[in-house]
Amino acid sequence: MNSLITNNHTSNFYNHLIEQLSNCDSFIFNVAFINYSGVQLLIDSLEKCKNKNIKGKILTSTYLGFTQPKALEKLKEFENIELKIFDCDEQKLGFHVKSYIFEYKDEYKILLGSSNITASAFKTNIEWNIQTINKKDDSFVKTVLNEFYILWEKSINVNKEFLESYYFFYNEIKNSSKKFIFDNKITTNYMQEKALKNLENLRSKGENKALVIAATGSGKTYLSAFDVKQYNANRVLFLVHRENILLSAKKSFESVIKNKTMGLYTGNKKELEADYLFSTIQTMSLNYQEFNKNEFDYIIIDEAHHVSSPSYKKVINHFRSKFLLGLTATSNRTDGQNIYEVFDDNIACDIRLNDALKHNLVVPFHYFGINDISVDMQNLDLTKIDEIARILQVNRRVDFVIEKMNFYSYTGSKRKALGFCVSKEHAKYMSEEFNKRGIDSIYLTSNDSVDKREKVIKQLEDDKHSLEIIFSVDIFNEGVDIPSINTVLMLRPTNSPVVFAQQLGRGLRRYKNKEFLTVLDFIGNHKKAYLVVLSLLGDKKIDKESMKISILNNFANIDNAFISMDEISKKRVLEQINSENFNAIKYLKEQYLEFKLFLGNKIPSMVDFFKYDEFIDPIDFINHSKSYIEFLQKVEKSDKLNKIVFDELFIKAIRFIDYMLPIKRVYEFVVLKELLDKNSIDIKIASNLLKKYLDEINENTINHSFKYLSHEFFDSAQKKRYLKLVEFENDKLIRSKEFELLLENSKYKKILKDSINYGLLHYEQKFSTKNYGMPFLKLYEKYNMLNIAQLCNFPKIHSSFRGSGFLKYENDFFLFINLEKKKFSKSSHYENAFISKDTFTYQSKPSMSSDKGDGQRLVENKKYGVKLHIFVRKFAQVDKQTQAFIYLGLANTIKYWDEKPIFTHLKLEKILSDDLYEEFTKVI
Template sequence: MSAPHEPLLADLTFGFLDRSTSSNRAQQPQLIANVDGNTMLRALKHELHTAVSFTFSVAFVTSSAIALLKQAILDSGASGTIITSDYLGFNSPSVFRELLNLPNTTVRIFNDNQRGFHAKGYLFEQPDTHTAIVGSSNLTHFALIKNNEWNIKFAAMPDGDIVHQIQTALNDQTRNSVLLTSEWITEYESRYVPRHVPVVQSTNEGGNDDLPIGTYDTPFTEETDPTDTLERGLEAIASGVLPTHSSANEAPATALVVPNAMQRDALIQIQTVRDAGEKRAVVISATGTGKTILTALDVRAFQPERMLFVVHREQILDRAIYEFQRVLSAPQTDFGKLTGGSKDLGRKYVFATIQTLSRPDVLHTIDPESFDYILIDEVHKAGADSYRRVLDYLRPQFLLGVTATPERSDGFNIYELFDFNVPYEIRLQRALEEDMLSPFHYYGVTEYTTDQGQTISDAADLSRLISSERVTHLVQALETYGHAGVPVRGLMFCSRKDEAHELSALLNTRTVHNQPLRTQALTGDDPISVREDVVCALQRGELDYILTVDIFNEGIDIPSVNQVVMLRNTQSSIIFTQQLGRGLRKATGKEYLVVIDFIGNYTNNYLVPIALLGDSSRNKDLIRQKMIQAEEAGAIAGVSSVNFDLVARERVLQSLAKTKLDSLGALKKEVLDLQYRLNRIPTLFDFATQDTLDPVVLASKEGNYWQFLTRTKLESSKPNALEHQTLTYASTEFLNGKRPHELLILDLLIKQGGTSGIDATHRFLEKNRLRTDKATLTSIRRIFDLSFFTEAERKKYGTQPVVRVEHGAYILNEQILAQYRSGKLFREHLKDILQTGLHLARHRYSWSTPLKLGMRYSRKDVCRLLNWENNQQSTMYGYKIDRATQTCPIFITYHKSDTITSAVHYEEGFINQSQIAWCSKSKRTLQSAEIQALLSNTNDLHVFVKKDDVEGTDFFYMGKGDIHSPVETTQKNQDGLQVPVVEMTVDLESPVERALDDYFQTATS
């Protein structure tokens, strides 16, 4: 049998005959059921990566599924064919327009009226094999990510009979199909009848005002699978929430607005605060999650005699009044406005602008106790003098503030203003996961680059920002990534006013999808009336895009916006999120938001993944890891997605590598932000459980957290020498949670007065499901008595054993124990380290196994976790065999520094996702004792890989490996002489994820 068959044969034997067969598992048959991250979307993206061509034969398609796969299809460069149909009228005309817009893809429509079309198959042609995925998944976003599906993926050689059978079936479908064209779509539109199913109207802000309140019928559109919609509708009918009427015009004359899940939770928590006697509270709720409806529902629950609603912009008032009328079912005469042009102060429900309300001649005409309930919208602005005057003067029974972004840069503590009561918080990521916002598909696209290799930046001359070439580049991106099947309602965020005006004029001379572009620029120079007119024109469909500079960051409600284009440098993650949020409100007929972000050579590019992934850890490793996981999974927060073209992705990674996220000032601000919320100095455990700043990053800045607090003048009392050494030791060695044993033993010793019997301690570890083999226990002792560490480390930690083992017991250092008992701050900080470390061990690393696949470890970590006698990080280099533990870690740096000499500059890297090419140290032959030991299979090989030295000292753990196919060869050394080396192949026990493989193979610098 020829060599190309052998890996596939091993994989097929492993999958179909004997799972104990040795196989690299790159092509073994798999069941894909959308469980535990094993999704159809992930599988399709994986196959597209290596495909020469692909064919999808699927009955049902949605635009959002196309959006999920678009970047993968673009990156693959493969030629594709999609065979689908108009079966059951599921595929809307807009879906066919999106399909027609796919690059390098031919679309055919099955046209045999005698047979229904219900195929669900995906075929990929690779250079040597074919891979097919056949099962239950249509090309819809639910079927690719969320639904419980069954799909079988298998590989075969091109001459295999199953390939012939599939190709025969595809040939039959092709013969009985017609080519998708614009003319076909126009004809289909003329006969297309949307299918209807009843659903419950959302209480989120931004619904369709033209629809009756309560319930309505909605068509089978690309918003969801038909089965999903039907199940939701039937469930609502069965529960009595939804009547069984079939006409959209038969809604009851009055309907009670029912809170959604988030609002129900929030209302309960707000009431709990009131029941506790509190008079103030602030709710943090992401833009678009129904804050106005929530406040109206709480007013309905409170039943005030009079209510005051305060906003910072008059444009918000009419919408707020409308929502409150819906919820409160009160007559219109109960509602009034207090603005520059209206003075309805005598109404039951008064809606006021802060500008008018805060004027002394207005404010002091109001009895301070006139309103028993006061609401402050966008309360993060309440630090201004105008708000303080109002809040200092009025005395309501209850004051509620709502905001999406409580963080402020001016030092004002919003939480203190509300007595530190935060009954409820829902941030962007959770709101997306809870399906409270419109899903989004983000595309990071490379900014225009000249023929000379210069990338345009927002600091460039206006002439370059509005050059014909850049405008063409922009239009091409709108064609490629923007909506092709539905009308666009877009916002473009520009960096400068002159750019916005000039770019708008130029765009108005271009076309997208054969339609003339209609755009208008709006800036802070335009009066409110002009802004309102332009926004209305966008909503009516008279404009495609509004080009703006910052004025729409917040305070604007255009639910129909389905496209956001970013043409400027990201200055802060908050502003980025605000601008993203302009398109996240749900609206009838809006399936998803498209975000097109033009990424140049900006130092701030690292803010993009921080904002998109909701990561505020300031830990570069965690941010990279989340970015890789998002790319591998293909989706985040439900059915949203983050996609970068190859150049844009590398620019983001370069920015992340070069930036300093953990400056003293930046960390201090993070501490102050949480302190403002908690009304006390936060602990490391607070940071771990609040999912904010990484406590390991914080504690490592000055050796330990207490020292950081004194260094930043947040704590006046300093640790003494013993306290500093002990806390630095515990923070450096145990806080990261990479091994829980030492944390548990220290915690046990403290609780038991400093002593614990050896047998009892080991039973305690076993009870906590931890290994207690001889090598691990010996390693723990060496960590505690400091003999594991280098001389410099021992000096830093105080030279005396922290814990010693004698007389059949573990004994805590008596000086440390005495200081723990007498020193309150020391006691609190040590307990905090132990509690936080155990939390991280449970939630970040593997509790019961030494090393976790895909996590990052330093050479020193590896010495400790493999139970080596001492820290040998300085002499480990590429690999090292430890004869005592019979382990050999292999460290591979994919892109070696240019300063490394040729004698150690090996060509190493992934052959495929299961095999790595690896090279010995120089001056080694097949007869060398070291090589013989490696080939003997008596040592456990552990493989660690990092991208380059810019990333620091930590490596990704790839799992165990086996060496085979050693070949003795030569390589030039620094003197130009040929020296012997041995090249080998390492087979990994677990294949590396495709996104991680891609990440390694592209250079950061």
């Protein structure tokens, strides 16, 4: 029996390899080269083999110096493994074989193909490997084993002398100054291409400000240089928060732009004759009046999350540049300011972690979730920091952490690690104990000066300095750049997916000779261990089931990351996911309070969540409490919030706005934002405002949105529930008297504006400016039935646009399909299900016949010009929360039979991705 193994989002070569290692009686690896990135991912499985006395032979080569001596050295630690090298130079032959042979009681499983032992071959490269299963006496098995043993006998044992010699040879190659360079032209990456296109698009619509949000190391400075060149700016000001960035920024610009002069403007240097000035905000805020207001046609603000500070405000308000660009890795502010507003809510690019990994903007990471056997946190209250610190400060745990650090090791010539602790006392303790054990470490806290921090960072980055680890609490969560970090130690219980993601991000910066980041997470037996999964999946999660599938697939759906949890941790996390109600007030409150703490104990606005809403989604709070302000009142219990919530008029207004979140159509919110400051709006004004958000504007949809806002499509219950904010008269929307009254209250206006701003930012991030046609539906986006009424400009009361999975408007049929088995269905013998990645079964309404009406149009949809829009969900409800449907695009009927109901096979016009197909078909 043969099968093809490729790397995809549901499985990969690595998953097959470790499955065989966990079940075989012996194994043989015969591969051209081995990197430590691959060995590190196998050492857990190899350790289990050692403990079960499963023996293995590994044959590789030194062909072209690709095999890393560190990988061979690690493999030599396993006494159950024989390791040899095929000497290509002596044999005067190339060595290209890739084979993995597993012996079982009665058979052999053999993997032959293209994968060497490297992380990229295991998961991300395009690799084809064939798995064959043959009886032991099969002639093919005998031939493969015979060929292997011929090579084995010709090969050299890897011993201490060989390793010393090979290390010397390998380092000579690595340090050689001879490098082949074909073309040193700087090219754009995914983030830069996306941002450059969006920046040009924004300017074409008359916008003169924009913000770029992307991970440290993804190329934001080069992006700004590319855009300055694209813009053809004559005079440029580049502002930074810290002087140590100036020279590298100037150098980046000089490598991209050759026809302009570059100069510094600092306390010591004022090179005013230069075309482009690179200045610190400290210097410019003291001297900005020396410059003409129109001095610069393009201004760039690095670390733009500081833009709301007084020094930046003074400078920005003084200059009248033609374009203002902000660059930041985070949009988070702790001073209550909304930095998006500074840039007119124009986000040219917002790259989240999964995007950055997918497009190689950051270094790959190897995450190991380790069952923390050294301490018991079963009944621990994670809010009691002192108690957690006391439990974690034990010698046994220090020894356990060091043991695991040595076991998994790291990439590069020196360990450069950040250890995240629970408190200052814990950080101090860890540093002292590591030093006692001969591992040079130091602890840094917010009490330490910037000069001390920078000095320590330089020591860590210096390969010749003995410092290996910096222990800290939270000062390295964000805003500090240590590109060469190759190890992150998570030494505290994860209580916030946002903090976890930020700490992980500290090590993801790309750096020369840094192949990957090693992440060791000591997962205790505390009650929130599952939060790690939320952090790692981000917005890839669909529901509880998708989380469990990801865990069982070793997170194959996350690009450029290897995520491994030991069996105890995996079991514990799966149990917690099963038992946790993610919609309960207890869970929501805990997540809210952790995010609040992350913001410096400031009550978060809706907009504050935007940068992190793949980890913590404020829509969940609205779903629970009808509006975000009502959720705040429940968890904060303040008199101020009580007063707001008890104002029935205001609550009916904010519920109406929050009810529409997350918006699937931008028209209503663009109109509402204008009406916060203007008494009325007509179709022409709305059309001009919408140009910023849409490449094409539909005037009929503007008219429909006006009617929607004036409650023309609401039933009587909805009209009682929500405040009517506008009146629709003479093709114009006018603010209602009640809305006018509410806007006189500055607190109310601020809350309304916050929800509207969040809706617009979320829409831009999800939909960009693309026109999705009519009905306005994006592939793989989530929808409910009422969304569809709005998005196809349904002209009647929208609550009537519901049915038993079948809706229609003109020549558009909308099929809403539940894959969940119905316990009491009369037609339980026949369920909606996927047959393949593009074909599925669908059962019509019980009244439909194939020879007339809608039934005839369904089964012969192409003949009658009917578009079949397909919406699918796996479960109707999860944790008592109604689930949305995922839009799979258009389908056509390819087969049908029976009447009342009709049974059909439908074929999607766009084939499902591997991961989505598995989501819909895998049963756990």
